[in-house]
Amino acid sequence: MASDPVNIPILLGLGISKLSMNPQSIPAIKKIIRSLDAKDAALFVKDVLKETSETGIMELLLGTYNSTLFELGYTEP
Numbered sequence: 087m088a089s090d091p092v093n094i095p096i097l098l099g100l101g102i103s104k105l106s107m108n109p110q111s112i113p114a115i116k117k118i119i120r121s122l123d124a125k126d127a128a129l130f131v132k133d134v135l136k137e138t139s140e141t142g143i144m145e146l147l148l149g150t151y152n153s154t155l156f157e158l159g160y161t162e163p
Contacts (some may be wrong), residue, residue, distance in 0.1 A: 092147055096134055
């Protein structure tokens, strides 16, 4: 989960500070983490927890963080 860039705002917002992933993923994920604000991510997670479907969560994620993820090379699944 930690190696998928789209999950990073949620993991960061949940306060998870240790991530496990393959070494090839580390540079991209590091770049994303550095571009996010942990306090904003924590507020964002409150909205995520109100969602009742995967589709709603993905729409919220991409609506909030798509430009950040896109700038760092993430493309929608």
